[in-house]
């Protein structure tokens with residue numbers, strides 16, 4: 001806060017920040033040119049509609065950096081109150097992490113470790129089931145660079161990047177002219193499988209509309225066909241909503257691809273079957289490697305949710321849903337995941353980092369969070385910050401603070417911020433809380 | 445008269461922009477409080493754009509305005525709503541040991557709210 005260079009920030013001179021990184025979605029586009037005047041980004045060249053909204057809506061907001069029970073307080077007072085809450089809790093929860101730098105994520109996990117709490121990320125309500133499936137059957141993976149240069153069969157299953165990752169098609173998966181797909185879109189076949197005709201479906205060569213909640217059946221149909229197993233045509237159509245001949249054609253196309261990739265979204269992980277759906281898809285991709293090179297990738301949503309998985313895994317050995325209460329990490333989705341801990345009314349305190357469970361969680365979880373003392377860190381006012389015992393207004397990652405984020409294909413990318421914020425970074429707050437928590441625990 | 449539908453909450457570009465603009469702003473609030481219904485279902489139920497319906501799931505009940513889905517975006521029997529407070533109120537808390545509540549493909553009862561109600 002103290003090193004904020006006010007004169008540079010109030011200057012009217014136009015500055016261009018080249019190759020800035022957009023952290024709104026998991027595409028993490030790092031080719032954005034920002035036109036910055038003072039503390040306002042006037043233009044975000046090459047950003048999509050979501051990226052533009054992200055960059056252009058981060059003006060410096062007046063107001064305190066910290067509120068305790070809704071009243072302005074100093075950052076130091078906020079850190080003290082936060083540390084008292086966390087060090088005194090019996091079953092605390094540290095949750096969120098996906099919309100900040102990996103440097104901050106690391107400190108959040110450290111706090112959970114010191115206080116013997118639970119640490120969970122927004123992965124658990126996004127691609128957590130995919131993480132469970134990966135543990136079960138493994139993952140044949142690749143980078144987005146490989147998709148761009150090699151992918152000639154691109155499939156989206158329960159994913160709608162046209163709305164959620166608008167530059168996915170143009171930057172990575174469909175349009176680019178790559179080393180082995182020199183004619184770009186013409187060299188690629190695009191298939192979309194979904195329960196409704198999304199915007200992405202309109203960009204596909206082939207759209208398969210399946211019955212709602214029939215992903216598991218559809219994926220096992222494909223697995224059987226790829227293995228050469230005969231199936232009952234009537235049953236297949238009844239259960240999946242598409243005739244057997246359509247699945248046979250698709251299985252043959254997949255086997256004939258030179259480099260296939262399936263991007264999957266929350267249509268698989270949030271629907272009945274969850275990790276069993278994803279497991280079926282990961283196993284299908286693995287099976288296809290008997291015939292050709294075939295890969296599968298979760299279409300990760302938040303800017304650094306992939307970093308959250310990585311950091312929690314480095315620190316604890318597990319990607320999300322970890323309890324550190326016994327002094328060693330235990331992983332159990334359904335037990336140590338935020339939605340369950342809050343829904344069952346177990347947590348007695350929480351630290352919510354860069355996420356908004358009061359806007360996204362089910363009713364019991366929201367009601368419980370509102371009934372316990374919790375700390376929230378966010379660059380914006382959200383339903384979660386409004387109800388927090390201690391709310392920190394922090395600088396935005398990628399816009400005001402540097403650091404590292406992981407693209408959806410696990411490639412780490414540095415941030416190039418546009419201007420400084422008078423508000424502290426969440427890293428500063430978290431390291432302050434960690435330091436004070438350690439002192440309090442030591443004194444006990 | 446109530447009828448069972450399958451509700452798909454999901455992401456839209458406008459909802460995504462609304463997150464950056466601020467969740468208390470018009471864009472986010474309007475987008476996350478609007479239910480898309482297949483045109484054929486709208487006609488069959490005698491619904492017009494802007495009419496309100498009551499949705500009930502085992503987890504909760506909400507009232508929302510409806511609009512007809514464009515072209516053939518939605519098959520009959522399916523409803524779509526951008527993620528937000530309304531969709532959360534209908535989502536159950538049971539994660540079936542996965543950490544993830546079933547958040548898409550929810551069975552809901554739809555009941556048109558008549559103007560005289």
Ligand code: SF4
Pocket residue numbers: 022023024025026027028029046047048049050051052165166167168
């Ligand atoms: S695709 Fe995602 S990362 Fe790229 S500019 Fe758009 S919102 Fe930002």
